[in-house]
Amino acid sequence: MELEIKKKRKRKLQTLTGFISFLIGLLSLAVLNMGLLIETMDIPELFLFPLPFLGVFLGVVGLFTKNRSKQFAWWGIGINGFIPIFFIIMMGLSWTINAKP
Amino acid sequence: MSDEHKQDQNNDENLYKAYMMKTKNDIHISPSLSEEEQKEIIRVGSNTARNATVMISLAILLLILPLMTLITYMYYGIGGKANTMIDVVGKTIYVTQPNVSLEEMEIESEIGLFSMNVNFDTFKRIGSEDYLAEKVDVYFGLNEPKFPEKISFLEQLPPMGYGIDVMKDGQKFFHPDAGIPFNVSDEWGVLKGLPDGTVAEAYLSFSQLINPDDIDAFLPKETEIRWLAVDTGLEAKQLDKEGVPITPIGYPSQVDTTTWSPFNGREQTNEEVFLEILKLLEKNEETAEIVSEIKSLEIKERRKYVQDNGVQVYGAVVTGPVPELRKLEQVKEVRALKIGEVKLWNWK
Numbered sequence: 001m002e003l004e005i006k007k008k009r010k011r012k013l014q015t016l017t018g019f020i021s022f023l024i025g026l027l028s029l030a031v032l033n034m035g036l037l038i039e040t041m042d043i044p045e046l047f048l049f050p051l052p053f054l055g056v057f058l059g060v061v062g063l064f065t066k067n068r069s070k071q072f073a074w075w076g077i078g079i080n081g082f083i084p085i086f087f088i089i090m091m092g093l094s095w096t097i098n099a100k101p
Numbered sequence: 102m103s104d105e106h107k108q109d110q111n112n113d114e115n116l117y118k119a120y121m122m123k124t125k126n127d128i129h130i131s132p133s134l135s136e137e138e139q140k141e142i143i144r145v146g147s148n149t150a151r152n153a154t155v156m157i158s159l160a161i162l163l164l165i166l167p168l169m170t171l172i173t174y175m176y177y178g179i180g181g182k183a184n185t186m187i188d189v190v191g192k193t194i195y196v197t198q199p200n201v202s203l204e205e206m207e208i209e210s211e212i213g214l215f216s217m218n219v220n221f222d223t224f225k226r227i228g229s230e231d232y233l234a235e236k237v238d239v240y241f242g243l244n245e246p247k248f249p250e251k252i253s254f255l256e257q258l259p260p261m262g263y264g265i266d267v268m269k270d271g272q273k274f275f276h277p278d279a280g281i282p283f284n285v286s287d288e289w290g291v292l293k294g295l296p297d298g299t300v301a302e303a304y305l306s307f308s309q310l311i312n313p314d315d316i317d318a319f320l321p322k323e324t325e326i327r328w329l330a331v332d333t334g335l336e337a338k339q340l341d342k343e344g345v346p347i348t349p350i351g352y353p354s355q356v357d358t359t360t361w362s363p364f365n366g367r368e369q370t371n372e373e374v375f376l377e378i379l380k381l382l383e384k385n386e387e388t389a390e391i392v393s394e395i396k397s398l399e400i401k402e403r404r405k406y407v408q409d410n411g412v413q414v415y416g417a418v419v420t421g422p423v424p425e426l427r428k429l430e431q432v433k434e435v436r437a438l439k440i441g442e443v444k445l446w447n448w449k
Contacts, residue, residue: 022156022160025160026156026159026160026163029160029163029164029167030163032163032167033163033166033167036166036167036170037166039211071153072153072156075157075160079160079164082164082167086167086171089171089174089175090170090171090174092178093174093175093177093178093179094174094178096178096181096184097174097177097178097183097184097210097212098183098184098187098208098209098210099184100206
């Protein structure tokens with residue numbers, strides 16, 4: 001019977017890429033919130049497409065990292081995916097409401 | 102029990118005791134982590150969990166506003182709900198406010214959280230020019246409208262309030278079978294007192310119901326008919342079946358060549374458009390009543406009456422130079438007149 005606990009047990013850390021992806025998502029989301037609060041759709045494009053796409057990419061990379069928790073990677077993919085989809089749907093709906101030539 | 106068996110049992114017990122002693126010693130001697138290390142693990146674990154919870158909570162908080170905005174846009178956008186509301190607001194103005202028009206292209210809509218504001222300007226034709234009448238802001242909480250907020254640029258402000266007396270005082274058209282609650286000669290006196298170099302809008306009440314096409318025949322040449330008040334069966338009493346005052350409904354008499362105007366005369370006559378609008382308002386009567394600030398429109402009953410009896414008018418808004426309007430006193434078809442807005446000469 002082996003009662004000893006392995007002394008050199010590795011802690012399950014977050015993936016770095018997943019965490020960066022999550023941070024990018026938070027930043028883009030914060031800028032999106034600011035845009036909505038000041039009622040402008042003139043949000044810098046960087047925060048709507050390039051950064052979220054980078055965030056999704058990093059999140060996907062984070063999913064393939066072994067022996068690491070993938071929690072932030074999943075969140076990063078979710079948030080960064082949401083932002084461009086949100087913007088595209090909003091643009092589409094804005095065009096249908098009170099459309100003028 | 103034999104001696105041999107007893108000896109075996111003693112051996113087993115000794116073995117068991119020896120094993121237990123060794124195990125106790127092992128546990129005592131060799132815990133793999135010191136107390137410090139165990140505390141460190143717990144500390145790191147709780148920090149990690151707390152940080153993750155904070156970060157994810159922040160993300161959820163930041164998602165609330167975009168998600169609510171998205172839901173609101175989907176509510177108004179999918180199925181054309183917002184467009185219908187805007188349509189109802191604009192068309193309500195045309196049929197409930199005499200000589201008032203609006204620029205469809207200039208109707209603005211702002212969507213907030215679970216709400217929408219519809220903003221537009223209304224205009225009155227006085228003489229040959231359109232004057233800004235009101236700036237109107239209608240708030241919708243989802244699909245429930247509130248009474249519009251208005252900034253009026255008119256000299257004659259509409260009566261304030263919604264009481265029965267207030268509404269009666271605001272009446273400007275009178276059905277041939279209805280009494281006229283003011284002295285008609287006083288109004289003609291007002292017209293005579295206005296300078297010749299002015300233009301005005303006049304609300305005429307006819308002495309009988311008239312076909313819209315026959316009105317031009319008796320009006321002075323230098324005037325323009327702007328709006329026709331249609332007999333809908335309730336005007337003689339000016340009350341609906343519940344005793345609530347009703348106000349006139351009608352339609353613009355002139356074709357508006359603006360592409361986006363419902364009365365652009367391209368596919369339907371103004372009469373046909375009027376009936377179409379009544380059908381639309383019938384489905385959205387509550388919105389129409391609030392937008393027009395009229396307590397009772399009774400659209401269903403009135404539309405049915407108009408469809409069964411045809412469009413017959415009992416009043417009209419005309420505009421033109423004041424000297425021309427004075428000639429109306431000699432027209433036997435005109436039973437009463439109320440002067441509306443007056444402006445300096447602009448007649449072309």
